[in-house]
Amino acid sequence: MTAELVRGQNHPLPEVRLEVRVSAGKPIVAGATLSDEHGKVHGADWVAHPGAPTLPGLKVSRQAAADHRLAVDLDAIPQAVHRVSVLLALPSGVGGPVRFGTVAAPFLAVTGLDGTEVASYTITGLDSESAVVALELYRRQDAWKVRAVGQGYAGGLAELLTDQGLPEARQLAGSINEAVAQGLARSVAAPPPRTPDADRHRHAAAPAQGPDQTHGGTAPQGAPGNASPQQSPYGNSDPQGATSPYSAAAAQDPSSPYAAGPQGTRSDHGAGAQQGPAPTDPPAAATAGGGPINYTHPGRRTAAPPPTAPVAQPGQSAQPVAGDATGWSMEERLYNQVWGMFEDLARTTAAYRSAVDFADSRMEQELDTVLSDPRSRIGGQGDAARETARAKHTQLVDRAREAFDRDLTQLRAEADVVEPALPPAYARWDNPAWHAYRVPMEIPMALRLGDLHLPESENVRIPMLVRLPLERGLWIDSGYSESGHASLVDSGELRALALETAAALAARILAVHPPGEFSVHVIDPAGTGASALAPLVQTGVLAAPPAAGAAGVADVLARLTQRVDLVQMAVRGGAPDALPPGIDVSEQLLIVNDFPHGFDDRAVTQLRYLADEGPAVGVHLMMVADRQDAAAYGPLLDPLWRSLLRLTPVPDDHLADPWVGHAWTYEPALVPPGSQVLQHVLTQVATARRSWNR
Template identity: 60%
Template sequence: MTAELVRGQNLPLPHTRLEIRVSAGTPLLAGATLADDAGRLSGPGRVVHPGAPARPGVTIPTRAATEHLVTLDLAALDPETHRITVLLVLPGGPGRPGSFGSVTPPPRLSVGGAAGAGVAGYTLTGLDAETAVAALEVYRRQGVWKVRAVGQGYAGGLSALLADQGLAPASAADLAAATLAAATAEARPAHLPDAPYDAGTGAGTGISAGPGTHAATGGIAASAAAALPPADRAATPAQTASAPAATTGAAAADIPSGPAAAPKAPTGAALPGPQSPPSAPPGTTISYQHPRRRPAGSGQEPAPPAPPSGPEAPWAGDAAGWTMDERLYNQVWGMFEDLARTTAAYRSAVDFADSRREQELDRALADPRARLGSAGDAARAAAGARYDELTGRARESLDRDLAQLTAEAEVVEPALPPAYAPWDHPAWQAYRPPAEPAMAVRLGDLHLPERPELRIPVLMRLPLERGLWIDGGRGPASGAAAPDGAGLRELAVRTAVMHAVRLLAAHPPGAYKLDAVDPAGTGAAAFAPLTAAGLLAPPPQGAAGVAAVLDRVVRRVELVRMAMRGGAADALPPDLDPAARLLIVNDFPYGFDDRSVTRLRYLADEGPAVGVHLLLVADRADAAAYGPVLDPLWSSLLRLPPVPDEHLADPWVGHAWTYQPPVVPAGSGVLGGVGAALAASRR
């Protein structure tokens, strides 16, 4: 779960291997200091800077860039290190901001585990004349590693910052000068692996939505400039016009894991059999680099390509990975990022054109005598023509990129495996239970208003890192047909069953099982495909039935947690089912007493670590009587409405995306067919 930090706030770290991603609207230098338990530096050798970019447990980039990746391995640090401070420094130079107060968008740091799980996010605000800033601290307190948002700026630059941490002024000045000298090369963005769907939220995590959602941005100004004529690019503002992520009350929804890092093949090793890339004509080389994907915000125009013999045809699996499923997963993430960034470039270019038009009109009509008559009309016409020219160029660039993405989607969708495919995909008609768990599952689709018909699958990694909440009380996005209250609740439980069937279908037979709680029996019709196939026992009704199911599932979580902590997994009781489980809770909080609510919160917090997940079907307003005591419950679950909704944000530029829930075609028996295949495989 990702938390959005404010200055001074700290958070325990669940991982010892960390990735800290930095993005800003201008090139920055990144560095780190390794201090003792008093926060003091024992000498210049305790500073990690571009001239000395690596020490045991810490690696930083070597050049100024708009995006950075700082990696930490806390277990590999030397014993003297108790506090790592991540530093950001403006390298200066013509045309660059002279202080952090003029950096737009402001720098943002996202802390995550090495596997992509988000932990915390922090946006540096409130800075003015500072040219160096101590952004984050990772420190050890009573044997526990924590991260703290610092945001302490220094108008005296890096030398003042280092002197404040205990270096002698002369040593601090020399080291600061050496750091800037080591990074005099032209700034360019560091290559970053694909980021997780993590925009950072206050109450939950982000592709995410929730209060205080802020996206990690950066690298869009150059893309926006590419849509403008050469004469205008120097004047393009280094900022991204990113739409704010919509909020969902105190709950947040996110997909916490991004594209898998492709393993590095040994030298000379070839991918075997079906995992090999498509064959190429003799004398050609296959590259896994996507033909359109390049580091954004480089500030350099791409070299003009050689005249092609024809349009390059996209192909499914055009991404890195050992298996086709992994390649397709990474390719979908690449398409998602492409669509986010190209749309951000278009919106930024339009905003720039609008701002330029206003400035031209202000200058031309500053004299009241010029506001009337032919001179005023000519000024307005010229400004309008210039605006139309700039926006037309931006639209041409956007349409070109969208056409490429649409062509790619048309070849990727038919190639998707069942776990990634929509319910009307032919793969479901020939479904057979897999021998290994799928890499991810599809939870719906996302689209932007610039091209609503171009939809990107929402893929969530397995095993789940958090439970799901099907919101039966949230109305649809604007313009969508709104079912009444009862219809929305019925649709919510049917959507939950779709997700439950998909999760079952993504696992080998017997490796994933279902439990359910339905106190009033309102979900009986929706549960019928599962109960008829023997995949779900008829849910018990009433408060006693709720308590019995929760007690059984809580017992499993407690026993497995104790066995894991004690290293005694073989000592589990023989009657304990080792399969991962999904607990479907319908109509919460009806039928729940205070004890049952407490146990449900326990399962939401502790269950995912031992393979027990919640699928909660609820209207948050129905539980308002519990007050803030349930806020952690809502925040710990990924919110998925049963109707289209604009509550999700991407982790790159923070667009508000429209989420489209999965739909089973009318009259289709696909759910029953999948259930029958699963039941037959178990027999």
């Protein structure tokens, strides 16, 4: 069982090859120092940071991110090292928060390579500090332990490193902040010139976290991460600008962790780089020749690779293979591959748009030159110059479109291979994986919420994956929006579609969790959602019948609020097992239909509390509501809307990734009309739950 540490508490480490996973609400810098038996750091070469991410037995992220995975191989740590201190800091000078008191409390988990948590620690009580020693792994009588430290420094990295005994602390802190600032400010370049098929690799820009919400909130964790894309669909290669601690470079570096074994897990979800200014020369995608990109890039390699793609013949592109990504399992490789596809589509679309913008700008400049010369206005000279400018514009755009279409063809081929291979948690409802469904015994690493695509690539759909457990609640719009197709749907039908989307997502969440690991509650004050909720009610997978009326609303909210309070007190008191009998410790999902009808001021306050505090202790919120209706309660509810991940029951262009700034069209994961797959799956879930409860 996971040891939930409090400050100063320690716990033995049963394994030597570990990950330290860091989750935070905002991009942070992660690093580590090595020190001897006296706690002294001997120099800058004993510090792993974004500018120098690899030390013997240790690898950290190259960029600020909301989620990190630090790789540690304790057997590879030099004998002179007796302590590995994990450092966290807020980026300096990049417009973000300047102290930990203004961001969510960072959470760290020490896990084995299979993802099993050994120990976890939530750093609470920080205020003016901008850097913190979070954890330390230390030797004790030829064994290793982990200790929760949580020592903060208001003076930032410079003060922290000085306290670690580094004489050049201020210079090193400056170089770390400079490396992070350069990474966060890095523009997205067009893909490099194409090379012969035999030598072609996809040059992976660091992953971006995945779609953020332009209408409020942060990117989905993930994220394909965070997405999450985390957490993407999205946070890693999740498109994000962070480098995986298990990259191909680590596989080739004998001093890096896990150099002798398979390299790979998902990349870090960090703050995406903003797109730079328009180029002054034609982008490479518009001018370079050659065939399509080979989408097998170093970030997807492993030392023990998945099945090898057939060797491409001259003039042909390599055939894509499902699972062609880094990871310790096929599930993780597919997750990373989906994020890689998201990154590829984002980048090739950015290159195409940049090329078109360049062509437009160049034609305008040439036309301005023609019109500014009075001599060109006489006779046919001006007309000829204008025709030449337009011909150059057409040539540049056609060349860019040709390169873009080649990339889309390769991505479509990859999507056609990957989609049928996805496990149920990642698959569409029409995927055959659901027809062979069996109740799982393990929780998956991610969940599919829908699909994403861009206007230029309607037929290339990228699964929107978010990491589990959910770190944010969901808001499913039941009202009209400024974009998308909602305005074409009747208001009553839109509300029904919103609840149908919520029911399908709840069914998927229940289906991918082992029996007893997840419970779903529903608040339906007026009983208007009976039809959409029927599959959940009739199969008996809900924890209780949908709560109706003001009394039902108050009862459900009181019970879940009490659960959050009790679990929080138990965790903070260092006794997570000391809970009263009858408390359901499984993950909880509360679906609220037709909000704010049936809610008084007390109920609204409890709902806000669950949205803010619930995810940290396993209580998650899914709101089915119209923001305009919720606005009747005043501005206090606006933060609730912004704190949740907004989804829509119809296609809508409301998700944006911070990496290149695209507005992605989201489509919900709905059950095909007439399909019985939902009934089939929920029946098995209900049977497994009854057997588990006996």
